[in-house]
Amino acid sequence: MPKREHGNLTAITEFILLGFGNQPEMNILLFLMFLVIYIVTMAGNILIIVLIVADRHLHTPMYFFLGNLSSLEICYTSTILPRILASFLTSEYVVSVNGCFLQYYFFTWLAGSECCLLSVMSYDRYVAICKPLHYATLMNGRFCLQLAAGSWVNGMVASAIVTSLMSRLIFCGPNEIDHFFCDFTPVTELSCSDSHLIELVTFILASIFTLPPFLLTLISYVCIIATILRIPSTTRRQKAFSTCSSHLIVVTIFYGTLIIVYLLPKTPTLRELNKVFSGFYTVLTPLVNPLIYSLRNKNVKEALGHVVSKCVALTRDQRIHVDF
Numbered sequence: 001m002p003k004r005e006h007g008n009l010t011a012i013t014e015f016i017l018l019g020f021g022n023q024p025e026m027n028i029l030l031f032l033m034f035l036v037i038y039i040v041t042m043a044g045n046i047l048i049i050v051l052i053v054a055d056r057h058l059h060t061p062m063y064f065f066l067g068n069l070s071s072l073e074i075c076y077t078s079t080i081l082p083r084i085l086a087s088f089l090t091s092e093y094v095v096s097v098n099g100c101f102l103q104y105y106f107f108t109w110l111a112g113s114e115c116c117l118l119s120v121m122s123y124d125r126y127v128a129i130c131k132p133l134h135y136a137t138l139m140n141g142r143f144c145l146q147l148a149a150g151s152w153v154n155g156m157v158a159s160a161i162v163t164s165l166m167s168r169l170i171f172c173g174p175n176e177i178d179h180f181f182c183d184f185t186p187v188t189e190l191s192c193s194d195s196h197l198i199e200l201v202t203f204i205l206a207s208i209f210t211l212p213p214f215l216l217t218l219i220s221y222v223c224i225i226a227t228i229l230r231i232p233s234t235t236r237r238q239k240a241f242s243t244c245s246s247h248l249i250v251v252t253i254f255y256g257t258l259i260i261v262y263l264l265p266k267t268p269t270l271r272e273l274n275k276v277f278s279g280f281y282t283v284l285t286p287l288v289n290p291l292i293y294s295l296r297n298k299n300v301k302e303a304l305g306h307v308v309s310k311c312v313a314l315t316r317d318q319r320i321h322v323d324f
Contacts, residue, residue: 113155
């Protein structure tokens, strides 16, 4: 896209998010749909964090990483969906330039952190299944803390680099972003200044944060599946395959759509589907991750049962106390 001359033009101070198109009659329906998605996503991830903190049987590396993932998903979802809900409810689609950069900063930070964390979780499962005798030594508390902290810090540093470069761009109109949030390509396309440097830096960082973690995840699951094939019990094999296939599907959707949006050439077809692909990694994966990674897990179900039993017993004791 050719850049416009900006010598005597006034820099704009706000953007208009076009979202899902100008269809006011659909706003209520879309608001209710995204509200349900947001509530379910938040409830599922908060429940997992509460269970992991409350149940000492879940104080293991696997659930430590799952707790980090749930915390990340809560922040990640809250960066995107509340703004969408407010737009549907008020029909107000204006966002300040600084507000747009702030949203992009948190989105990039959390997306980059999730890329790292998912690969860390796959490595944890690889060690647990393929090298069980060395698991306690390799995945000790200090190393797990370093892996989790490294995921958050790496995402934050990469986001700070890209956002600082984006903040130096000059925007002098038009100011309409054809997206439902402040994503990289729709924003930089509106810039009047040269954006080749930031495009190159973003491409390099996106490559680092998607391709190696995705390959590491795939390699880990290939090794895991090879180990599962040696399990004599058919029932256990089927259960393990079901779990691995679910993880792989979600991971592939997350990494795959990020790769499509940030690394592939921007053909007209991909531009049209950009919002659809963005919906997968901003809305779908935070919604299904609690179910796929945690709520189907036997230990998590048992922990949930214990918490429910305690709540029921506590409620019964309080009623007896009130009656007396």
